[in-house]
Amino acid sequence: MLNLPVQEPTSARRTERSNGPRPAVYSEPSSEARTSGLALLTVATAALLAFAQSLPLSELRPPLLASLHVLVKMVGAAIALAISLLTWNTRRAQPLNFVIAGFGFFAVAVLAAMQLVMAPGMPGLAAAHDANAATVMLLSTDGAAIAALLAAALGPAHPGSPRALRAGIAVTGIWIAASIALARAALQWGPGTEQAAAYAELALAATALVAAGLLFLRHLRGAAAFALLAMAALLLAIGVAGGSGMPPLQHAGGIFSDGYKVLAGLLVYLALFRKGVLLPWHQLVESGRAVEVDRRRYKQLFESAPDGLLLVDGSGRILHANPAAAAMFGWASGELTGQRVEVLLPAALRHEHERARTRFDVSPQARQMGRGGSLTAARRDGGSFPVEIALVPQEFGDGHSTLCIVRDVTERRQLEETLMRQALHDALTELPNRRHFRDSVTKALAHAERHGGTLALVFIDLDNFKQVNDSFGHSEGDALLCQVARRLAQTLRGGDLLARMGGDEFAVLLVGAQQADAAAVAGKVLRVLEPDFAHGGQAFKVGASIGITMYPTDGRSVEELLSNADLAMYRAKHRGRNTWCFFEQRMTERLRERSSLQRELAHATKRGQFELAFQPRVHASDGALSGYEALLRWRHPLHGNVPPDVFISLAEESGLIVSIGEWVLREACAQAARWRAAGAADLTMAVNVSPHQLRHAGFAACVQQVLLETGWPARQLELEITETALMEDPREVAVLLHRINALGVRFAIDDFGTGYSSLAYLKTFPLHRLKVDRSFVQGLQVEGSDRVIAASIIALAHALGLEVTAEGVETADQRDFLREQRCDELQGYLFSAPISAAQCEAWLTQKGIPCRQSLTPHCLQATYVCE
Ligand SMILES: Nc1nc2c(ncn2[C@@H]2O[C@H](COP(=O)(O)O[C@H]3[C@@H](O)[C@H](n4cnc5c(=O)[nH]c(N)nc54)O[C@@H]3COP(=O)(O)O)[C@@H](O)[C@H]2O)c(=O)[nH]1
Numbered sequence: 082m083l084n085l086p087v088q089e090p091t092s093a094r095r096t097e098r099s100n101g102p103r104p105a106v107y108s109e110p111s112s113e114a115r116t117s118g119l120a121l122l123t124v125a126t127a128a129l130l131a132f133a134q135s136l137p138l139s140e141l142r143p144p145l146l147a148s149l150h151v152l153v154k155m156v157g158a159a160i161a162l163a164i165s166l167l168t169w170n171t172r173r174a175q176p177l178n179f180v181i182a183g184f185g186f187f188a189v190a191v192l193a194a195m196q197l198v199m200a201p202g203m204p205g206l207a208a209a210h211d212a213n214a215a216t217v218m219l220l221s222t223d224g225a226a227i228a229a230l231l232a233a234a235l236g237p238a239h240p241g242s243p244r245a246l247r248a249g250i251a252v253t254g255i256w257i258a259a260s261i262a263l264a265r266a267a268l269q270w271g272p273g274t275e276q277a278a279a280y281a282e283l284a285l286a287a288t289a290l291v292a293a294g295l296l297f298l299r300h301l302r303g304a305a306a307f308a309l310l311a312m313a314a315l316l317l318a319i320g321v322a323g324g325s326g327m328p329p330l331q332h333a334g335g336i337f338s339d340g341y342k343v344l345a346g347l348l349v350y351l352a353l354f355r356k357g358v359l360l361p362w363h364q365l366v367e368s369g370r371a372v373e374v375d376r377r378r379y380k381q382l383f384e385s386a387p388d389g390l391l392l393v394d395g396s397g398r399i400l401h402a403n404p405a406a407a408a409m410f411g412w413a414s415g416e417l418t419g420q421r422v423e424v425l426l427p428a429a430l431r432h433e434h435e436r437a438r439t440r441f442d443v444s445p446q447a448r449q450m451g452r453g454g455s456l457t458a459a460r461r462d463g464g465s466f467p468v469e470i471a472l473v474p475q476e477f478g479d480g481h482s483t484l485c486i487v488r489d490v491t492e493r494r495q496l497e498e499t500l501m502r503q504a505l506h507d508a509l510t511e512l513p514n515r516r517h518f519r520d521s522v523t524k525a526l527a528h529a530e531r532h533g534g535t536l537a538l539v540f541i542d543l544d545n546f547k548q549v550n551d552s553f554g555h556s557e558g559d560a561l562l563c564q565v566a567r568r569l570a571q572t573l574r575g576g577d578l579l580a581r582m583g584g585d586e587f588a589v590l591l592v593g594a595q596q597a598d599a600a601a602v603a604g605k606v607l608r609v610l611e612p613d614f615a616h617g618g619q620a621f622k623v624g625a626s627i628g629i630t631m632y633p634t635d636g637r638s639v640e641e642l643l644s645n646a647d648l649a650m651y652r653a654k655h656r657g658r659n660t661w662c663f664f665e666q667r668m669t670e671r672l673r674e675r676s677s678l679q680r681e682l683a684h685a686t687k688r689g690q691f692e693l694a695f696q697p698r699v700h701a702s703d704g705a706l707s708g709y710e711a712l713l714r715w716r717h718p719l720h721g722n723v724p725p726d727v728f729i730s731l732a733e734e735s736g737l738i739v740s741i742g743e744w745v746l747r748e749a750c751a752q753a754a755r756w757r758a759a760g761a762a763d764l765t766m767a768v769n770v771s772p773h774q775l776r777h778a779g780f781a782a783c784v785q786q787v788l789l790e791t792g793w794p795a796r797q798l799e800l801e802i803t804e805t806a807l808m809e810d811p812r813e814v815a816v817l818l819h820r821i822n823a824l825g826v827r828f829a830i831d832d833f834g835t836g837y838s839s840l841a842y843l844k845t846f847p848l849h850r851l852k853v854d855r856s857f858v859q860g861l862q863v864e865g866s867d868r869v870i871a872a873s874i875i876a877l878a879h880a881l882g883l884e885v886t887a888e889g890v891e892t893a894d895q896r897d898f899l900r901e902q903r904c905d906e907l908q909g910y911l912f913s914a915p916i917s918a919a920q921c922e923a924w925l926t927q928k929g930i931p932c933r934q935s936l937t938p939h940c941l942q943a944t945y946v947c948e
Pocket residue numbers: 696710711712713724725726729742745769770771831832855888889890891908909910911915
């Protein structure tokens with residue numbers, strides 16, 4: 082059986098000793114029944130004594146009577162001595178008032194013995210047999226007993242300090258010495274002191290009665306031992322009063338008087354015995370039982386604890402191991418006892434552990450679970466596993482030992498690793514994520530700063546990914562991202578950190594790289610993305626715009642480097658995508674300028690800084706005017722004309738495009754209505770619509786409202802929507818366009834050929850026109866793919882029942898080719914640049930509604946070269 086160390090730690094015992102005896106011994110349990118039994122016994126004995134007093138003892142012969150009296154006195158002295166010895170031996174378990182009472186009874190014992198020595202017929206003192214001296218001794222003895230009981234009644238019930246004990250001993254000694262001195266003085270007194278002695282006896286008896294009352298009062302307050310003392314004081318009072326005026330010996334009355342005193346002494350002995358011996362013994366038995374209960378409880382806890390518990394002695398030997406520890410380390414229960422604790426460690430760690438244990442033994446300190454990190458432990462079969470331990474130094478009487486609490490953290494460690502992996506890696510591509518990347522850059526920066534190194538951050542944003550995602554669905558998009566991640570990972574070196582920053586953004590950290598290295602990596606990235614990506618029978622083309630920042634020239638913190646790389650990447654996008662760009666300081670200046678422009682844009686409408694320009698569209702067949710495209714112009718008081726390419730994107734970023742777009746729509750329709758009123762009845766007004774406007778819930782209502790307000794016929798309003806905007810959320814957009822189309826409004830798909838539209842979806846939109854992007858038109862001069870593409874787009878549009886407008890027509894060759902391909906409408910500088918409303922009005926007024934008439938150069942005062 083496992084014997085747990087349940088004794089109190091020596092340190093605890095030391096503390097207790099220094100604090101003196103436990104106060105618990107004074108919390109005497111009430112024992113009313115036993116006290117009443119004793120009271121009955123006392124009363125019975127007293128009654129017996131009273132009865133005995135009626136016996137004819139006085140008829141006994143004087144020597145016999147004297148012997149009997151001496152015997153009674155000897156018993157009394159012996160009891161008094163027993164009381165004082167008991168008190169001395171139990172002085173640590175007794176309260177101070179009882180100890181002082183016990184010391185008083187020592188005086189009683191000594192003085193009673195002297196009385197015996199002084200008795201007639203006893204060999205003894207020189208002054209023996211003197212009646213006065215004997216009376217003094219008797220009075221001193223009785224006085225000592227009564228004083229002792231008074232001390233018990235009035236004295237403090239707390240433990241006595243050594244000083245108080247010494248004082249008690251001194252008083253006792255003084256009392257004895259004073260009594261002897263008085264007895265000696267009494268030798269000089271003449272006869273006739275009997276009367277005074279009788280009064281003194283009566284006074285003592287009265288004092289004993291007072292003591293009895295006080296003791297009884299203390300008994301009533303809950304201390305059972307005082308009941309015995311109260312009864313003792315009462316018997317003493319009877320004894321003292323009964324013996325008053327009698328000669329000390331050879332008198333039957335004196336024997337009875339001393340009998341009461343003997344009885345009183347017995348009760349005092351019993352009271353002190355109960356207090357000093359019985360109660361502590363009961364408490365000892367009780368605490369022994371409690372200790373046993375505790376021992377069982379702790380044993381149960383030890384054995385059922387889910388953690389491994391090992392009690393290891395100072396030499397590293399296992400004293401006890403609980404079943405969980407045995408199971409954890411692959412040992413049978415009980416086998417670990419007696420083993421060295423190092424058997425639980427892999428061989429390679431044992432020596433180091435022994436040294437650490439020796440250091441620990443020199444100054445053992447408790448260690449909390451997991452504080453010292455995790456350790457590797459060994460199973461009996463040689464397998465290892467991670468553990469955390471807590472150490473609790475133990476100090477018992479048999480030397481110090483250590484309780485080791487061992488926890489197998491294998492599962493927790495696996496979970497932590499999984500969580501850590503999830504927290505630092507992208508779930509889709511399994512590449513390090515943004516957080517991981519930032520952490521790595523932070524560390525690399527710290528290292529580079531210390532060692533004067535360099536870093537390059539290559540920020541990669543895929544071109545056209547959004548269109549793929551929107552057109553072909555997210556699963557295709559995800560598959561494409563995984564392929565991109567694989568290709569990038571394969572093309573980079575092992576030491577380079579490739580991360581997915583989110584969406585279609587990737588980043589590479591190149592430690593120790595110079596500009597040339599970063600440029601080489603950017604070039605490699607573009608090359609590796611060049612071949613088509615294939616998934617689900619589809620082929621996708623994905624390019625990338627790459628921004629590069631260098632440490633330390635372009636920034637010194639992660640935030641700065643990342644945001645500058647982002648700026649450089651945007652620059653690359655503006656440069657036409659699929660290229661890379663190093664960060665330059667002026668990019669941040671441009672950013673600042675853009676922010677300030679964006680703030681001013683918010684006030685441009687109410688400050689009247691917006692104007693519309695109108696670019697004519699002509700019929701390809703005869704060059705007759707078919708309509709206008711409204712184009713927004715921002716006349717900035719300081720910056721002059723801000724190009725729409727700049728401010729439209731700012732308006733889109735800030736959301737201002739919704740209100741600005743509404744202003745354009747209203748102005749364009751109002752203007753067209755005025756021209757209509759002037760006779761230009763059949764013209765179409767085309768207005769550009771941003772994807773942000775389409776996403777705005779009130780767009781359809783806004784169009785309806787504008788048409789109502791301006792009176793412009795819905796069928797003569799054409800909303801131009803870019804291919805990309807259509808494909809952002811094709812289903813939602815189709816629903817919206819059908820709602821607006823129901824009003825009669827027509828739709829043109831703008832910049833066709835630059836985006837990624839699905840022909841399947843094109844059929845679902847209520848489209849009327851397709852505008853061929855000017856990038857194809859401008860490539861028509863030379864024989865090549867653009868001619869083929871433009872021709873195909875026109876044919877496709879016609880096949881879908883759409884009219885075709887070619888944008889950016891600048892030369893007659895372009896016009897002729899487009900005519901040949903049966904393009905319906907033409908728009909471009911060849912016919913007119915965008916012109917102001919006033920210029921258009923001047924022309925309309927002069928010519929009188931020239932609908933379906935050839936435009937002439939002079940009338941539009943613009944670069945107009947129509948034949
Ligand atoms: N959502 C809105 N977008 C608008 C609005 N107003 C303009 N825009 C868009 O801004 C982009 C730039 O427009 P802009 O600078 O006005 O350029 C237009 C023409 O000036 C230009 N163009 C026309 N003919 C020629 C030509 O022969 N050669 C040549 N190099 N450029 C020419 O093309 C632009 C019109 O393009 P498009 O809209 O695709 O028909 C532009 O994307 C505008 O759409 C607005 O109110 N809302």
